[in-house]
Amino acid sequence: MSDRVREILSWYGSDNPGTLTNLARLLNHGHLAGTGKLVILPVDQGFEHGPARSFAMNPAGYDPRYHFQLAVDAGCSGYAAPLGFLEAGAREFAGEIPLILKLNNRDSLMDEKDPAQAVTGSVADAVRLGCAAIGYTIYPASAHRLEMYGQLRALAEEAKRVGLAVVVWSYPRGGQLSKEGETAMDVCAYAAQIAAQLGAHIVKVKLPSAHLEQKAAAAVYEKQCIPIATLAERVRHVVESTFAGRRLVIFSGGPASTDDAVLEEIRAIRDGGGFGSIIGRNSFQRKRADAIKLLHNIMDVYAGRAK
Amino acid sequence: MSDRVREILSWYGSDNPGTLTNLARLLNHGHLAGTGKLVILPVDQGFEHGPARSFAMNPAGYDPRYHFQLAVDAGCSGYAAPLGFLEAGAREFAGEIPLILKLNNRDSLMDEKDPAQAVTGSVADAVRLGCAAIGYTIYPASAHRLEMYGQLRALAEEAKRVGLAVVVWSYPRGGQLSKEGETAMDVCAYAAQIAAQLGAHIVKVKLPSAHLEQKAAAAVYEKQCIPIATLAERVRHVVESTFAGRRLVIFSGGPASTDDAVLEEIRAIRDGGGFGSIIGRNSFQRKRADAIKLLHNIMDVYAGRAK
Amino acid sequence: MSDRVREILSWYGSDNPGTLTNLARLLNHGHLAGTGKLVILPVDQGFEHGPARSFAMNPAGYDPRYHFQLAVDAGCSGYAAPLGFLEAGAREFAGEIPLILKLNNRDSLMDEKDPAQAVTGSVADAVRLGCAAIGYTIYPASAHRLEMYGQLRALAEEAKRVGLAVVVWSYPRGGQLSKEGETAMDVCAYAAQIAAQLGAHIVKVKLPSAHLEQKAAAAVYEKQCIPIATLAERVRHVVESTFAGRRLVIFSGGPASTDDAVLEEIRAIRDGGGFGSIIGRNSFQRKRADAIKLLHNIMDVYAGRAK
Amino acid sequence: MSDRVREILSWYGSDNPGTLTNLARLLNHGHLAGTGKLVILPVDQGFEHGPARSFAMNPAGYDPRYHFQLAVDAGCSGYAAPLGFLEAGAREFAGEIPLILKLNNRDSLMDEKDPAQAVTGSVADAVRLGCAAIGYTIYPASAHRLEMYGQLRALAEEAKRVGLAVVVWSYPRGGQLSKEGETAMDVCAYAAQIAAQLGAHIVKVKLPSAHLEQKAAAAVYEKQCIPIATLAERVRHVVESTFAGRRLVIFSGGPASTDDAVLEEIRAIRDGGGFGSIIGRNSFQRKRADAIKLLHNIMDVYAGRAK
């Protein structure tokens, strides 16, 4: 085990050896094994946006096995998906890649000001499918957030008891938040803090803009001169906000974009001390060869093999 | 066991042998045994539409035993009904036909914009009645959908643990959906995807029209030139959307119609690679002889014995 | 055991011998023992309408023991009441009459458009009080109906497991239903169907009028020429709608009326093939001697001893 | 044991010896031991009205031990209070006075049209504190009443199983009730009936006025000439309405008043056949000596030692 992984595991002193083992499985798998960085393939788009919007541009992706194989071949640290997608390949790919069962989901057949998600899997499901971790989305700022926090609390407690790791997607939405506010600097940092306070081992947030949403927060950013001009600075502030860098915080890539644009963001995450990325639409919506190439390039940046 | 059934069972690698056995019971029963196709008789109309609207045109159907016998004599793959109807014949017909206990239902004494259903049976009921599967309806697009997904999740987990199969009726309704949107191409495919992601073994959706309901989806259908002009093409797209054809997706027949109209739809389902049908009102609302004749004709199409 | 009772028990093939034993206790008790007919004394008026409106016209009825004795002396098939009333006499009258614990109730201190009931007793209460059955009211057409169906489902499952019978009062109310619609022909038949589908052994509905409430249903009644002109025909249609007469469906008598009016209704129930009556206010709101006389006359009609 | 207590216990034939023992503890304690009458000291005012409004006029009452001692010294039948107050003295006063743990409470920091209460203690708490009974308030007529009835049902079932007695405060409030209606004759009698039907061993209601609130009830009171002109008559009607006097029904004294006014009410309760009183603010808001004197005078009236 690399010193870096050993160091990271030391941050989780309240977890049992089972959970540390599963965190280590994620940190020791694929091209980034041992570096302390993570690149995870998430495929919940079929549930979240519907099948055609998710897979028509690369129809091989309709088949759930495609994504297991993509994650394996690209050397990802892990693969995250809802119950159905994992059930459809977990036996065939048993032992080939650490799995993360996403325990809640929502569709986009209804547009709601204050969104919530349905629980779509259980900790027992994660165990029987051989997963390394559970995943759960919270929507800080939604009117349903308190209920979501409570639900995550119960699931995380159960997961930790059986030695699983807990990955939390923290996406502020709804309520009194402006659209711009969903990725505001103060809001993203706050979202990361909440996920960490709720006991997440791995926190996933969106890349923050330089916008400041809440007045009381903006006043502090100005008075304390917190540097947030560049993306790398903003990533650094998020990492700081996640227990001074003692929790694994990774970033989502957003909608499909050009390779260059993606890689520029990755460099900023690296420079800001971020722990990696979750790359969904920018991987499985590309042709397989292109996706693997981009993922390798991303991992090279994180691993310090490329600038 | 036929190679085709063996192949289908191989898609369900995360299920225990008990659930595979019950899937096999459905796939190996009746006229379509071994073909990988299913024709299921569902009789929840008494609950959903009331007794007179369901049975007055063929009063023998008031008697719950009539439907067991019809399913047996027509060589159906299984018979699905609510608790009361199954309790009223399960002993008399024990072992004669695979049963599916429909675990939720709603009546039509109240018209609601965002419909939900009541839980009307349990997994334990399904077990004591000797069922092969549970059935559950979700209404994607209803304001109650998240709660329904969560309820299905819990029931499906319990059913899988005791070796039952899970059949999900996925009917988008309510919310911001137009009436036409309930059977829109994009919406039907999305509904099938959701049911599969929720862990259904068998998915039941309505036959889609060529209408596209959601803007974001319509843009993709056009850009990617997804063929949806013919019913067979639309069925094929639904099958693709259900884990690239690795989940059994079957179609409902809708209100009573002429034999020819029904058979034309069946041919389209067959040509599109659909796995079969649920035929309710077009069977038990016909005279017994006519129903059996139509069901035989349908099965012959699916089995490749008729064009 | 009479052939008729044996036949009736044969309709409940999914129930355990314990439940059959308790159904047999109801069918083999009192003046109608062995006839396959039931007359049950229900006294939930104290809860539903308050003490004075229930008992002031015959003050002996304030005492819970009065009703046990009345049911025994009149030769009723069983006695149904809420927890408090049963607790107040169950030891004194142990073994003298089959008891039905009414598990939900509502008062009339508040008038609600969409009514519901409170759960006021448990299956465990029914067992410790030596009851033969539980009773439960549903309000099809109320906005709360789905929750009520789900609650009944859970209680009925538990009751059946411990060998109790399940009696369901099915009273359509609220929602979009007109006052006249509460006893409409189509609505009463639908209410009976719902109770039977929910697994009731004994269904209790109100006597239907010739009014048809729902358009879609009315069209079928007319097209299929379902005869509903006389009360006996309407009773026959309700019996047909309750699994073709294979579930015990009994009728409530409504507010206090003259003996002649009551007996005319009883004859119609008998002629229509109904299985009996629940007679509340027309028994305990009469003087004891008058009540016993009327109940005997009613039973004579059902038993075929009077016309 | 006195014949009267033995007789009272005989009314509770469905309860186990444990519950009878605890009822006997209440009936055999203090100055009224053996008389079949009860005077209970309740101190939930701190929770319900706040500390200053409750105790500032007699500051010794801020100390929870004061009320235990007062109840002991005054020879009360029992002492009722919320969790905190009982926990603060239960060890020190163990065995000195039967305790009633009030399991629900509300504060007056918010004024609500349809009030409810929070559950603030458990049956397990009552058992570990050595209590003889649990107490629970229902608000018949509140929009929350059905939920309260259901909650009481569950707590009462559990309490009876472990041999505790159940005391129900039945205070109609909210909904469509006028302020005057809260103590109307018909409403008070109905409230007592509901508590008894819910399985209460001891029912506590307010003293009724001669006002009649509900039209349907008023018509019956007039037609049946129920005498309600005097307070004694009204008490008698409440007693009749509580299972013809076969349940212990006691009355609350209301806000602090003069000794003479209180004693006049006590005489009416005695003359009407009431079983006693709950005296809160008229005891602990007086100076200790005055409170004990008044309580003794009250008990003398109930015991027949004074007129």
Place this chain on the structure above:
Amino acid sequence: MSDRVREILSWYGSDNPGTLTNLARLLNHGHLAGTGKLVILPVDQGFEHGPARSFAMNPAGYDPRYHFQLAVDAGCSGYAAPLGFLEAGAREFAGEIPLILKLNNRDSLMDEKDPAQAVTGSVADAVRLGCAAIGYTIYPASAHRLEMYGQLRALAEEAKRVGLAVVVWSYPRGGQLSKEGETAMDVCAYAAQIAAQLGAHIVKVKLPSAHLEQKAAAAVYEKQCIPIATLAERVRHVVESTFAGRRLVIFSGGPASTDDAVLEEIRAIRDGGGFGSIIGRNSFQRKRADAIKLLHNIMDVYAGRAK
């Protein structure tokens, strides 16, 4: 063990030795050990106000270990924080300081008229992390208060069973309360009473102003001439309102302020008989040396080593 601590423990006669042991751990730790006074460091600001608003002015505080060390070095009686913050240091600091796991929290990404909190930890979490107590916030006056009381009840019962102490933050907010009313004399005293009645061992309230919010209460304060002119008098009244000083009631310091202003408040708490303080923002938002100096000065006042 000091006589004072022994005396304080004697007030908790209904608790098991486990809970007394944990109360003693808090009372016997740090600079105030044995004095019967408590100064607790709470750090839930990251969750409540976001990371930048909480820690940017003293960035060392982003690291959860900083606060453990601060509490240890300053000689605090205990350290309270949400799950994530405690998990991040509980192993490293095991045995160095009594911990209080704050079981509910809310963020400020949404502003609600009637606030509530999410449950973010469990009693089992508190046990596995080696905590001495659980913490829980109630919002008396919020429309959600009844639910919060009930939730606290359940958690407190579980905590007491496993030998933990229960600390309740009682902050009246929302509903019909004015902003000024949140710290009104009558409201603060009422809030302390409610927490004590709910079974709290340690009650935390805000320092009251001389404002009186509720009319009915104001009348009593005037009539009974309760002295509330000085802060010390107001503290004394809160202490009196918390079971006549037989429950540990401590006070929160509010937003960051000058040392002098803080110490003046501390002297008033001491003079009024308060049991100590919770000092959050006035400690970790100062530089470490300044914070330790202020905390020492505060403790010297409480210990009688400074005036």
